[in-house]
Amino acid sequence: ARKHDGKNGLQVFDASMLDTARERHEIEQCIEAGLKDDHFEAWLQPIVSLSDGQIAGFEALMRLNHPEKGIMPPGKIIGIAEETGTIARIGDCILEKAIRHLADISALDGTQNTYLAVNFSPLQFELTLPHKLAALLLKHHISPNRIVIEITEAVLMLDNPEVHGVLKQLNEFGCRIALDDFGTGYSSLSYLNRFPVDIVKVDQSFTRSLSSGTADVRRKSRMLIKGIRTISHQMGCTVVAEGIETQEQWQLLRKLGVDCGQGYLFSRPMPIGKMLAMLESDSEVKANTQG
Numbered sequence: 001a002r003k004h005d006g007k008n009g010l011q012v013f014d015a016s017m018l019d020t021a022r023e024r025h026e027i028e029q030c031i032e033a034g035l036k037d038d039h040f041e042a043w044l045q046p047i048v049s050l051s052d053g054q055i056a057g058f059e060a061l062m063r064l065n066h067p068e069k070g071i072m073p074p075g076k077i078i079g080i081a082e083e084t085g086t087i088a089r090i091g092d093c094i095l096e097k098a099i100r101h102l103a104d105i106s107a108l109d110g111t112q113n114t115y116l117a118v119n120f121s122p123l124q125f126e127l128t129l130p131h132k133l134a135a136l137l138l139k140h141h142i143s144p145n146r147i148v149i150e151i152t153e154a155v156l157m158l159d160n161p162e163v164h165g166v167l168k169q170l171n172e173f174g175c176r177i178a179l180d181d182f183g184t185g186y187s188s189l190s191y192l193n194r195f196p197v198d199i200v201k202v203d204q205s206f207t208r209s210l211s212s213g214t215a216d217v218r219r220k221s222r223m224l225i226k227g228i229r230t231i232s233h234q235m236g237c238t239v240v241a242e243g244i245e246t247q248e249q250w251q252l253l254r255k256l257g258v259d260c261g262q263g264y265l266f267s268r269p270m271p272i273g274k275m276l277a278m279l280e281s282d283s284e285v286k287a288n289t290q291g
């Protein structure tokens with residue numbers, strides 16, 4: 001449908017715009033109900049060491065489990081939640097649940113070895129965050145050095161001294177900072193020397209282009225990843241590749257010196273019950289080599 005101009009030059013809403021407004025309103029309602037009735041879940045996806053496939057940590061990924069609509073992924077929710085401000089409450093809820101899940105995993109495997117990576121929106125860096133996080137960690141007997149704060153360039157681009165102060169405080173407290181979706185922003189590289197980054201997460205588009213497209217594209221992708229890896233290591237950062245779906249991608253990334261990775265090859269994100277069952281049946285996530 002096209003947009004039409006009304007008689008007075010006023011824009012007349014057409015059906016598609018109405019659909020968008022309606023869908024938006026529906027999502028807002030799902031968010032409110034989800035917060036009230038506890039529909040938000042923190043799913044976990046393992047992050048494995050590329051040298052041996054052992055689990056190094058888990059990324060918490062938000063899911064809204066709506067009683068009628070089913071599982072709603074974050075794509076549609078986060079943008080709206082950021083605009084309306086509900087992201088702060090969602091973030092608190094995910095953080096609390098994810099830390100509880102990490103404690104459950106530790107109780108199961110009897111170690112304190114794995115870490116937990118949590119995604120943060122710019123609006124979550126309130127002055128109260130370090131205190132809130134410290135209280136949660138104390139309650140669940142988790143050491144701060146097992147927590148990774150995942151941020152994107154959007155957080156750093158705000159150039160808000162309060163946000164940077166909170167990040168610095170979290171880092172001094174022992175939490176690590178990961179720069180997510182690295183390489184897709186405007187000036188990813190420039191943030192490496194201006195902020196206390198510990199982990200660089202190479203965006204999944206780089207992983208994808210390693211094994212698709214022309215030979216030239218693949219060769220250049222290998223060079224890009226190798227370059228990012230070299231710079232990151234020289235700055236003392238660990239490198240994690242996102243979106244690993246094939247054995248070929250795993251082996252290429254391993255040979256390029258990337259430390260860790262996550263992707264459907266190892267495991268899809270899953271709710272805590274399923275994750276505990278999987279960990280119980282096999283302490284290692286083994287890629288399906290038959291496929």
Ligand code: C2E
Nearest residue numbers: 061062073074094119120121243244245262263264265269
């Ligand atoms: P992200 O942090 O870059 O997370 C990685 C995304 O890639 C996840 O999508 C994950 O499910 C997906 N993924 C993992 N392995 C593969 C793979 O092998 N192939 C493909 N095609 N995709 C893979 P998801 O769960 O839909 O999350 C999307 C984005 O939403 C996240 O990107 C993150 O930016 C944001 N997000 C998720 N949870 C939260 C949260 O609790 N708070 C905030 N603020 N943002 C969140």
Ligand code: MG
Nearest residue numbers: 059119150180
């Ligand atoms: Mg992330």
Ligand code: MG
Nearest residue numbers: 180181201242
């Ligand atoms: Mg990412």
Ligand code: MG
Nearest residue numbers: 181203204242
């Ligand atoms: Mg991404």
